[in-house]
Amino acid sequence: MSDAFICPNCGRETNFPIFHNLNITAEPRFKEEILSHRLFHFGCSCGFETEVVYPMLYHDMERKFMIFMIPDEDERVPEQMRASLMPLAEQGYVFRLVRNVNELCEKILIGDADLDDTAVELLKFVGEVPFKEDHPNLNLSGIYFQQDEQGKNHIVFHTKEEDYALPFDTMQYDIVSEELKKHEEEDVFFPEINRAWAEKILWKK
Numbered sequence: 001m002s003d004a005f006i007c008p009n010c011g012r013e014t015n016f017p018i019f020h021n022l023n024i025t026a027e028p029r030f031k032e033e034i035l036s037h038r039l040f041h042f043g044c045s046c047g048f049e050t051e052v053v054y055p056m057l058y059h060d061m062e063r064k065f066m067i068f069m070i071p072d073e074d075e076r077v078p079e080q081m082r083a084s085l086m087p088l089a090e091q092g093y094v095f096r097l098v099r100n101v102n103e104l105c106e107k108i109l110i111g112d113a114d115l116d117d118t119a120v121e122l123l124k125f126v127g128e129v130p131f132k133e134d135h136p137n138l139n140l141s142g143i144y145f146q147q148d149e150q151g152k153n154h155i156v157f158h159t160k161e162e163d164y165a166l167p168f169d170t171m172q173y174d175i176v177s178e179e180l181k182k183h184e185e186e187d188v189f190f191p192e193i194n195r196a197w198a199e200k201i202l203w204k205k
């Protein structure tokens with residue numbers, strides 16, 4: 001699907017491919033396009049560049065994984081989708097809602113690493129305090145699960161100054177996942193598993 005995108009700089013109309021539904025099992029070549037952010041990159045012949053983000057449903061049939069990216073924080077997943085997705089939920093599908101490309105990429109990487117994003121989110125959250133204590137002068141802007149070129153897993157602390165990659169603590173991950181087995185998510189359809197979620201889970205205990 002292709003949409004005309006009007007360059008905010010020069011007003012010229014350029015074709016820009018928009019994918020509201022992306023079945024990555026059928027079209028695996030798009031995964032790299034997403035992970036590199038290329039799919040959302042708009043470049044105009046006038047030199048203007050920007051990121052164009054729109055609602056996108058990412059569907060991995062092999063991993064039984066559906067990630068809905070809805071950039072507008074005020075927008076929810078359409079109610080009627082739940083009924084239509086019920087058969088997939090019964091097959092054990094995991095549904096997630098994310099708000100930006102970084103979050104989408106992170107969920108894809110976590111899924112591909114065969115990890116549970118709820119446990120990863122808790123690990124990130126508990127790692128925040130010690131990181132801030134160790135680096136009191138840095139401004140933390142986000143924490144993401146990432147893989148290096150060798151495919152090794154890391155928790156990366158992004159700060160305005162620089163990025164700090166800590167090796168992924170598999171032992172801690174196993175403990176947290178075991179603990180999380182007792183937790184049952186209230187809504188299977190597209191919960192937002194993020195920092196706010198992790199905070200809520202930890203405060204409840």
Ligand SMILES: [Zn+2]
Pocket residue numbers: 007008009010011012044045046047048
């Ligand atoms: Zn332009």
